[in-house]
Each structure stands twice: as structure tokens, then as C-alpha cells.
Amino acid sequence: MGDDQEVIYVSTGRPKPPIPYNMRDVVLPGDAACPGCPIPMAWKVLSAVFGEKMILVIPACCSSVVVGTYPFHSLKTSIIHVPFASAAAVASGTAEALERRGILDVQVVAWAGDGGTADIGMASLSGAAERNNNILYIMYDNEAYMNTGIQRSSSTPLGAWTTTTPIKGKIEPKKDVAKIMIAHGVSYVATASIGYPHDFYNKLQKAKGIRGFKFIHLHAPCPIGWRFDPRYTVRIAKLAVETGLWILYEYHDGKLTISSPSRAYMDPSKRKPIEEYIKLQGRFRNITEELLSEIKRQMDANWEWIKKHM
Amino acid sequence: MGMKKALTGNYAVSYAVKLARPDVIAAYPITPQTSIVEKLSEMIENGELDSVMIRVESEHSALAACFGAAVAGARVFTATSSQGLLYMHEVVHWASRARIPMVMAIVSRTINAPWNIWPDHSDFMDQRDAGWVMSYAMDNQEALDLVLQAFKISEDPSVYLPVMVGLEGFILGHTTMPVDIPDESMVREWLGPRRQGYIIDGSTPLAVGGLTMPEDTENIFYGIQEAMNEAKKVIKEVTNEYNKLFGRKYSGLIECFHCSDAKYITISIGAWSGDLMEAVEKLRSEGYPIGSIRIRYYRPFPMEDIWEVIRSSKGVLVYDRSISFGSYGPIFTDLAGGLLTYTRNPPYVSNIVAGIAGVNVTAEDFYKLTKEFIDEVEKNGQPPGFKWVMIRR
Ligand SMILES: Cc1ncc(C[n+]2csc(CCOP(=O)(O)OP(=O)(O)O)c2C)c(N)n1
Ligand code: SF4
Numbered sequence: 001m002g003d004d005q006e007v008i009y010v011s012t013g014r015p016k017p018p019i020p021y022n023m024r025d026v027v028l029p030g031d032a033a034c035p036g037c038p039i040p041m042a043w044k045v046l047s048a049v050f051g052e053k054m055i056l057v058i059p060a061c062c063s064s065v066v067v068g069t070y071p072f073h074s075l076k077t078s079i080i081h082v083p084f085a086s087a088a089a090v091a092s093g094t095a096e097a098l099e100r101r102g103i104l105d106v107q108v109v110a111w112a113g114d115g116g117t118a119d120i121g122m123a124s125l126s127g128a129a130e131r132n133n134n135i136l137y138i139m140y141d142n143e144a145y146m147n148t149g150i151q152r153s154s155s156t157p158l159g160a161w162t163t164t165t166p167i168k169g170k171i172e173p174k175k176d177v178a179k180i181m182i183a184h185g186v187s188y189v190a191t192a193s194i195g196y197p198h199d200f201y202n203k204l205q206k207a208k209g210i211r212g213f214k215f216i217h218l219h220a221p222c223p224i225g226w227r228f229d230p231r232y233t234v235r236i237a238k239l240a241v242e243t244g245l246w247i248l249y250e251y252h253d254g255k256l257t258i259s260s261p262s263r264a265y266m267d268p269s270k271r272k273p274i275e276e277y278i279k280l281q282g283r284f285r286n287i288t289e290e291l292l293s294e295i296k297r298q299m300d301a302n303w304e305w306i307k308k309h310m
Numbered sequence: 311m312g313m314k315k316a317l318t319g320n321y322a323v324s325y326a327v328k329l330a331r332p333d334v335i336a337a338y339p340i341t342p343q344t345s346i347v348e349k350l351s352e353m354i355e356n357g358e359l360d361s362v363m364i365r366v367e368s369e370h371s372a373l374a375a376c377f378g379a380a381v382a383g384a385r386v387f388t389a390t391s392s393q394g395l396l397y398m399h400e401v402v403h404w405a406s407r408a409r410i411p412m413v414m415a416i417v418s419r420t421i422n423a424p425w426n427i428w429p430d431h432s433d434f435m436d437q438r439d440a441g442w443v444m445s446y447a448m449d450n451q452e453a454l455d456l457v458l459q460a461f462k463i464s465e466d467p468s469v470y471l472p473v474m475v476g477l478e479g480f481i482l483g484h485t486t487m488p489v490d491i492p493d494e495s496m497v498r499e500w501l502g503p504r505r506q507g508y509i510i511d512g513s514t515p516l517a518v519g520g521l522t523m524p525e526d527t528e529n530i531f532y533g534i535q536e537a538m539n540e541a542k543k544v545i546k547e548v549t550n551e552y553n554k555l556f557g558r559k560y561s562g563l564i565e566c567f568h569c570s571d572a573k574y575i576t577i578s579i580g581a582w583s584g585d586l587m588e589a590v591e592k593l594r595s596e597g598y599p600i601g602s603i604r605i606r607y608y609r610p611f612p613m614e615d616i617w618e619v620i621r622s623s624k625g626v627l628v629y630d631r632s633i634s635f636g637s638y639g640p641i642f643t644d645l646a647g648g649l650l651t652y653t654r655n656p657p658y659v660s661n662i663v664a665g666i667a668g669v670n671v672t673a674e675d676f677y678k679l680t681k682e683f684i685d686e687v688e689k690n691g692q693p694p695g696f697k698w699v700m701i702r703r
Contacts (some may be wrong), residue, residue: 055512057378070522078510080381081519083373083400089371093334093386096362098511100333101383124374127367259386307576 019201023048031074033066034134036230038194038237040066042140043075045197046109049204052077054107057091057245059121060084061113062147062222063140068096085120087112088128091135099134100178107208110137110218114155115145118175129184132212136204139177139215142222150225158298161283173298178217179305182251188214189251194221195237196261199248203259219246227282236280244271245299247306256309260288266307274299312496312556317489319482320576322450323389323415323475324349325489326457328359329497330413333384333504336372340394341427342479343417347389369394373414375479380410381518383509385461386426389415391424391479392433399437405472406441406534408518411464411506412472414442414455419479419578420667428668431580432632434608435640437474441534443541444589444609446476446579448565450487453477455558456606458497458569462548465505468565481581492556500555538610545607563612564605568594569619572601574684577616577641578629582671586629598684605641613648625658625687627680631665638696639663660691669701 026047033040039062046054058064064081068074082090091110098106105108110128112121117139128135144162145151152162154175161169181189188210192200200218207214221237223230237248240246241261248259258266265271272297317325335354337347353359364375364566369390376386390398395416405412418429421436434446435689443463447453453475460473477483522530546562553560567587569575572604578586583604593600603619605612619624630639637643642661650658660683665671679699686694 052515054510055382055510065521067517067520070517070520070526073515073517075517075521076515078512078515079517079520080378080510081517082377083370083404085370086377086401089366089374090381092364092366092371093336093375093384094382094510095378096364096375097336097379097382097384099512100362123367124371127371130367131365133364146688160624172643240393 006053019048019198022051025051026076028074028076029070030068031066032068034224034230036223037061038142038222038233039140041194041197041233042200042218042220045200046204048201049208050107050109053105053108053310055080055094057082057087057094057108057110058283059087059112059116060147061116062142063111063113065147070123076235084116084236086124087116087121088124088135088137089154090164091137092128092131092133099152109134110135112137112139114139114143115153118155118177119153126184129181129186129213129215134188134213136207136214136216138218140218140220142225144225145227146222146225158295159284159287161286168292178215180217186213186215190215191217191246191248193219193221193235193237193241193246193248195241196248199259199261203250206250225283226258228280232280236277239272239277239280241265242272243274243277244303245274245277247302249274249306257307258306260310266303312491312493314490316486317450318345318484318486319447319450319453319477319485320345320417321349322454323359323457323477324353324491325491326355326454327387329492329494330360330385330387330458330461330501331498332361334362334364334376334379334385334386334488334608336366336375336386336388338366338369338390338394339531340369340391342419342483343391343394344387344483345417346415346417369397370401373398373405376411376412377401377405380412380506380512381408383506383511384503384555385504386412387414389417391417392419395437395538396421397435399440400438400453402437402442404519407530409470409507409533409537410472411470412551413457413460413464414472414474416474416476417479417483418476426559427479429481430666430668432629433633434474434476438609441471442609443469443471443473443538443607444476445473445607446605447482448581448583450482450485452560453482454489454491455552455556455560455637458492458501459548459552461501463544466544466548467505467507469537469544470507471534471541472518473538476580478581490654496555500551513523542612562615563605563607563621564615565606567569567602567604568617569601571599573599573624574601574627575620575623576600576602576627576629577605577609577645578602579641580631582629582631582665585671585673586676588673589680592677596698598681600680600684608641611644611648611662613644616645617648617652620657621652623657625660625684625693627683628659628661630663633663633666633698658687661692661696662699663697664699664701671701677703
């Protein structure tokens with residue numbers, strides 16, 4: 001593993017916090033992801049923070065497939081594949097065992113989709129948070145059950161088409177898992193986006209320094225399920241933030257702070273119209289004016305909530 | 311030095327676990343298992359036992375946490391019953407397929423609905439295809455001894471499979487008997503440090519359980535079948551070692567009672583085998599050439615051992631305390647299937663399902679039923695077939 005602190009600067013404008021150039025150390029070429037998949041993008045950032053010193057606990061989800069087929073393996077780190085509902089519980093056990101054995105430099109990372117987190121895995125997630133087990137739980141939120149063919153999850157947004165909401169789109173609002181985790185009183189909860197790797201990198205670094213339970217809710221647009229051209233994954237991720245729909249923040253020891261990519265959008269006049277985000281995605285093709293204004297109303301309420309708790 | 315204590319079956323399990331000193335224990339309550347993990351919690355909090363207790367939010371998580379810890383190199387233990395075991399079932403399979411040694415006690419209680427907390431073997435038998443070595447105790451002493459042996463067997467390199475130890479709720483679980491507790495340092499030396507096939511602890515990249523093509527998956531499953539065969543040898547070795555070290559007289563996979571000259575044999579598992587033996591004793595005193603086999607290890611199924619005993623017998627009566635609805639009792643099914651691989655002329659074999667959902671079956675009942683079976687074979691020259699016996703008092 002290259003320990004050299006070579007850095008890349010991706011921006012031509014204002015300077016970004018550096019990401020060490022070791023993003024490819026762990027993520028090897030030849031994974032089984034679809035073109036434009038957000039998962040390997042996020043893994044590269046994870047790689048830059050933890051290198052091989054992580055144990056990924058992966059329940060049933062796209063990621064179980066993306067790593068590749070035995071005996072091949074597109075990640076140079078350890079993985080425990082586990083039953084759908086059990087990521088947080090398995091990770092808890094692994095973390096306890098490592099601590100018991102005096103291994104303190106390996107981070108156990110539960111890496112689960114929104115279905116495995118917001119739905120079937122909710123009880124085990126809540127249990128691990130309440131026990132404050134020393135794990136980092138990352139929910140990569142592609143807003144549906146992609147592995148089984150784009151069915152709605154409780155994290156699917158209002159109005160979105162899925163194969164189980166095929167005509168009307170989802171009629172319930174998106175479950176806000178980050179807020180649920182804040183209510184658990186854990187030390188660290190953050191939202192992140194694959195469109196902002198520097199921000200994600202910083203949050204992972206922060207989480208790395210905290211013992212106990214940490215949660216990161218990572219917004220991860222999926223070209224297959226959201227019905228957009230694979231080249232737009234990052235653009236759509238950024239648009240979610242720029243429209244104010246996805247708000248990047250950190251909650252650390254009771255203090256909530258808006259992260260820099262989202263800071264400008266506290267001012268509603270700076271936000272791009274959400275139609276810009278919506279119109280690029282086939283899943284919102286049949287959305288009605290009513291649902292659109294309901295989405296705006298919920299977005300405003302979310303901003304109000306965040307401002308109140310800052 | 312070892313010592314004698316009056317212990318319930320559940321506490322006998324707790325004491326065995328204490329002697330095995332697991333690194334991690336997961337706890338989730340369900341009647342009649344609960345007092346095992348309560349006792350262990352007490353031992354941990356008063357400093358008698360240095361284990362990490364993970365107080366999880368469900369049985370699914372209990373076994374998942376044990377799995378996660380065991381994969382990372384920890385010796386682990388958990389216990390459950392009935393609905394809890396059913397709730398775990400997905401992870402039960404997961405652990406064996408990963409070839410991860412671990413030990414779990416099953417304090418049997420029937421499966422609901424309707425709500426019922428009395429014991430039969432249906433929860434335990436429900437797990438028979440999961441790839442765990444499965445033993446079942448007859449009394450509290452054996453419950454303790456089987457749990458200790460379970461750690462040794464599970465962590466044997468030619469096995470590396472999880473082991474579950476069954477005992478009947480209330481009948482053993484909550485009944486006090488004198489139990490001989492082995493000397494802790496002797497147990498420590500005998501068990502030795504934790505052994506397992508691989509460890510995922512971040513020292514080297516390693517993955518378990520990922521997407522695998524059919525041929526490789528089948529290969530992994532075949533490995534479990536081979537390990538089960540190996541386990542038969544290992545169980546016998548471990549039992550012998552244990553007998554020598556701790557002064558017991560257990561046989562291996564099965565226990566025989568009056569078998570050597572018997573023309574008729576009964577087969578059973580669990581606590582009611584004691585009542586059955588009483589009935590056999592009485593029948594013997596009346597001149598019936600009867601013996602009984604008690605199964606100590608249900609998986610791997612001890613077909614060879616049973617065959618050695620019954621090959622020259624005239625009739626075999628299997629008592630099952632659970633039912634595969636629409637079929638027969640599970641022990642009968644295993645036996646009947648196995649027999650045909652040995653012979654085209656098997657003895658007369660019959661199956662009685664009784665004691666379901668906690669219905670009490672006494673020595674007197676066994677006496678009557680067994681006698682009926684022998685008389686019928688003698689008179690009609692054919693086995694009476696499958697019977698579900700409902701005992702109403
Ligand atoms: C107990 C159980 N139920 C259902 C499934 C089938 N299943 C596998 S992956 C999956 C959906 C995963 O969705 P999500 O967690 O959102 O991850 P994604 O596939 O979107 O990456 C489902 C339903 C399963 N593996 N286990
Ligand atoms: S369906 Fe979406 S999340 Fe799943 S592998 Fe394909 S692009 Fe990635």
C-alpha cells in the first residue's frame with residue numbers, strides 16, 4: 001500500500017481538501033458493477049481512508065454482486081457477506097471480537113443498501129446503535145431494492161416509479177433514516193453524497209477517529225433504477241444537493257452543522273429548481289404537479305428542521 | 311477440583327459455558343431458555359466469567375452477532391428455544407455454510423401457534439438439514455457434558471461445524487438434579503485455545519460468503535457432508551477422552567440399554583428415554599427380549615451404529631417427539647431411509663409419534679405401547695405401521 005502522501009486536486013476553482021492518491025489500492029479493476037454505478041465510486045473513497053484496514057460486512061444487495069464472483073474478488077480488503085437483516089448485528093459481533101483480541105486498528109464497516117437498512121435491517125441497526133457498538137454503518141442509498149430489480153423501499157422518494165409502484169409511483173414520502181439515527185443519541189451521524197467525494201472523505205476521516213457507533217447516510221444515484229444515462233451519475237448526485245433536496249450535514253456529539261457543499265443552499269434563492277433534478281430521471285416521468293409541490297413542501301420542512309437544530 | 315452442585319438443566323448449561331470460557335456470548339430471552347443467559351450475565355457481572363455479553367435485539371441478531379464474532383476469531387455461545395430458533399433459522403444455515411465453529415443450546419419447546427411453552431422436539435428437529443452437529447441430552451449432567459464436548463467437536467479441524475445441544479425445557483431445563491462440574495483448569499487444558507479454519511480480522515484480505523458459481527457452491531456443500539462423516543469419528547474420540555478425564559461412562563453417538571441379546575429395540579432421543587428405559591426394564595423382567603437405543607447425536611445421523619445393533623433384531627419401534635406434518639417422525643424417516651442402504655430385509659420397523667406439545671408420556675405408557683408393538687409383530691407377522699398416539703388423562 002502506498003503510504004506516500006501524493007494528493008490530487010480535482011477542482012480547477014477553489015481548493016478542495018486533499019484525498020490521498022490511494023483510491024485504487026483497495027478497489028481493483030474488474031468489478032461487476034453496471035456502468036455508472038455509484039458503489040465503486042464510494043468504495044474508492046473508503047479505500048483512501050481505511051485502505052485494507054477495514055472489514056466490510058455486506059448484506060444481500062447490489063454490492064454482494066459488485067465485488068465479483070468467487071474466487072475472484074474486486075476488493076483488496078476483508079468482506080463478510082451476511083443475511084439481509086443482519087449487517088449491524090454481525091458487525092457488532094465482529095467489532096467486539098476484534099476489541100477482545102486487542103486489534104484496534106481495523107474498522108468494521110457495515111455496508112448496506114437502503115432496503116437492508118431502512119427496512120429489513122432496521123431492528124438490528126437500531127440495536128447496534130443503542131448498544132453503541134464500535135462500528136461504522138454506511139447506508140448507500142440508491143432509493144430502491146436494485147438487486148432484485150428496482151422495487152420500492154421505504155427510502156424511495158415520493159412520486160418515484162419502481163417495479164412495485166409501476167403506475168402511480170410511490171405514494172409515501174421517503175423515510176429519513178439519518179434523523180432516526182440522530183434520535184438514537186449516537187455520537188456521529190452524517191449525510192453524504194457520492195457527488196462530493198471530498199466531503200465524504202472528510203466525514204469518513206472524522207468517523208475513523210470516533211469510537212462507538214457511527215452512521216453515514218450516503219446518497220447514491222443508480223442509473224439503472226433511476227432511469228438515467230450512466231454518464232450522469234455524479235451530475236445527478238450533485239443536482240440533488242444543488243436543488244436542496246439532499247442536504248449534507250453532520251451531527252457530532254449533539255451538534256448539527258451543515259457541510260460546505262450544502263451551505264450555500266440554506267438560502268432558497270441559491271437553489272436550482274428541483275425540476276432540473278427530476279427531469280433527468282425516467283423514474284419521475286409520470287410525476288404530477290401535486291406530488292411535485294408536496295416534494296417541495298417536504299424539502300422546506302427538512303431545511304427548517306435542520307436550521308432549528310443547528 | 312471438580313465439584314457437585316444441585317443445578318437445573320439450564321444452569322448446568324451455564325456452568326458448562328463458564329468452563330469453556332467463550333469470548334463472546336449473545337443473549338436474547340425466550341422461555342424456557344432465558345435462565346441460561348441470565349445466569350451467564352450474573353457470572354459476567356460478578357467477575358466469575360470474563361466474556362463479552364452482547365445483549366441483542368432479536369434471535370436473528372443473536373446468532374448473527376455470534377457469527378460475526380466467531381469469524382473474527384472468538385469462541386462464542388448463545389441459546390434459544392422454539393420461536394427464537396425459527397427466527398434465527400436463516401443464520402443457522404449461514405453459520406454452517408461458512409464452516410464456523412460455534413455452540414448453541416436449544417432448550418426445546420414446541421412450536422407455536424397456539425401459544426404453548428411445553429416441550430417436544432419440533433424446534434430442534436426443524437434444524438436437521440442446516441449442517442449443524444446436533445446432540446441431545448437425557449439429564450442435566452449430560453447437558454453440561456455435551457455442551458463442553460460441543461466446543462471440542464466444533465473446533466476440531468476435521469469438523470469445523472457449529473454444534474447445537476438440545477435439552478427439554480422444564481423437564482430438564484427447570485428441574486434440579488445433582489450435577490458434577492469438572493475442574494476448570496482441566497477443562498481449559500483439554501479444550502485448548504480456540505481453533506477455526508480461517509479468521510477475518512483485517513490482517514489479510516479475505517472474504518466469506520460471496521457470490522459463488524454452482525459448481526463451487528456444491529463443492530462447499532459437499533465439504534459439509536464430508537465433515538459430518540468425520541464428525542462421527544471425532545465425536546467418539548472426544549467422548550472417550552472426556553470419559554477418561556472426567557470420569558464419565560458415555561457411549562458415542564448412541565447409548566444402548568439391554569441391546570446385546572435383544573430381539574426388539576426401541577429408539578428415542580431426549581429426557582423421555584429415561585422413562586422408556588424404565589418400561590424396557592419392566593418388559594425384560596416379564597421375559598420380553600427388548601432393548602433400547604438412545605440417540606445422543608442426531609446429526610450426523612448414527613445410522614452405522616444403529617445398524618450394528620438392530621441388524622439381527624426382529625422389530626424396531628421408533629419413538630418420535632415431533633412430526634413432519636403429512637409424513638412421519640423425523641428419526642423414523644432417517645432410520646427407514648438409511649436401512650434400505652444396508653439391507654433388503656430390514657426388521658419390522660414402526661413409528662410412534664407421541665408427547666407432542668408437552669403431553670406427558672409416562673413409563674407406564676411406554677410399557678403398554680412397546681408391549682403392544684411386540685405382541686402385534688409376534689401375532690400378525692407384520693409391523694403395525696405409523697401411529698400418532700394421543701395420551702389423554
Ligand atoms: C431475507 C431475505 N429477503 C429477501 C431477499 C432478497 N433480496 C436480496 S437483495 C434485496 C434488495 C436489496 O436492496 P437494497 O438493500 O436497497 O440494496 P441494493 O440492491 O439497492 O443495492 C432483496 C429484497 C434476501 N436476500 N433475504
Ligand atoms: S443497479 Fe444500480 S446500484 Fe446496482 S449495480 Fe447497477 S448501477 Fe449499481
